[in-house]
Amino acid sequence: MPIPPGLVQLLRRHLDEYGTTQDGRLFRAVRDGRVRSTEYTEVWQEGQRRAVSALAVQVRPRSPPGATVTGWPKLARMDWLPLLSTLAGAAIGIVATLIADRNRWKHEDVKEALRLRLDIYTQYTTTVKVLGETLRALAEREHPSGDERALALREAFRDSGIAIASERMWLIAPQPVVEASNSVFHCLRRICDGYIDGTAVSSPESRARWEARGKAAAKMRQLMREDLGVGPLTERHSPLLNDYNNPGAQ
Known part of the structure; x- marks a missing residue:
């Protein structure tokens, strides 16, 4: 310019x-x-x-006090351009x-907001995956008693950091992503409670809970990608029924 x-x-x-x-x-x-x-x-x-x-x-015209103003005509003829x-x-x-x-x-500001949500989404999905692997490993392990098994599962859920990651989602993420992440949270909660109550890892009940968790996680990731402006996945990330024997990979 x-x-x-x-x-x-x-x-x-x-x-x-x-x-x-x-x-x-x-x-x-x-x-x-x-x-x-x-x-x-x-x-x-x-x-x-x-x-x-x-x-x-x-x-301003420089005229003596009391004199007539004679400078203004000249001022009017000035080149003001x-x-x-x-x-x-x-x-x-x-x-x-x-x-x-x-x-x-x-x-x-928009780029910074996207970076912040990406960090929060990555933390949540990673926490979800690690917690699922931990719960299954504890459920398969031998424990001296059912009470000690229940205590180990509760401590694993509490110490996983999923509560903090979930709170960050509630504070930052848009409503559809919050609802999807909350659904994944409750799926893991039901898996943990089932193992605490004595459900076997290979039981149909456990299989159904893992399938529900896989579907909820797939929907959550899809909404996260849409929010970040990323295209849809061409491959399924969260295993469902056919991958039941390895839910830790979910």
């Missing part, structure tokens, strides 16, 4: 003295932070006030900078 020569000189002087930030921004706040739009407005209003004051001093062009160019430059910065900030 073309700008007046006077503004070019000011910008070059600013660059020589202050340079730019690491990401190429011309203006910066404290500790290289971003300049807020309100601060731009305050600086612009102050600059406008000073410019108008200086202009009034320059064009350069001055108005400079003011218009400065205003356009500032507005363009504000719009570009605002659009860049919005884009960066």
Whole structure:
């Protein structure tokens, strides 16, 4: 965008003295932070006030007290176009900078939100997988008593971190993903409770619970991918009935 020569000189002087930030921004706040739009407005209003004051001093006629004003006709014949062009160019430059910065900030906010959700989704799906493997391994292990078996399963569920991962989902994820992740949580809860009650790993009841968990996890991952703007999977991630003999891979 073309700008007046006077503004070019000011910008070059600013660059020589202050340079730019690491990401190429011309203006910066404290500790290289971003300049807020309100601060731009305050600086612009102050600059406008000073410019108008200086202009009034320059064009004020120098007539002695009591004399007739003879300078105004000359003032009316002044070429105002350069001055108005400079003011218009400065205003356009500032507005363009504000719009570009605002659009860049919005884009960066969207990218940061996606990165945050990706981290939360990865933590939750990993926790779900590890917890499923742990529950099955504990259920297959020999325990001195049923009470000790139940205690080991409860501690594994509690210490898995799934409660914290679930809370993060409730705080950040959109409603469909939250509902799907909550369904997976309760599937694992039913698997754990079934093993605590003495359900055998190879029983039809256990098989049905693992199948329900696999379907819920598949739906959850699909919704997560849609939320992240990723295309659908061409292969099934969560095993169902045919993979029952290896639910840890779910």
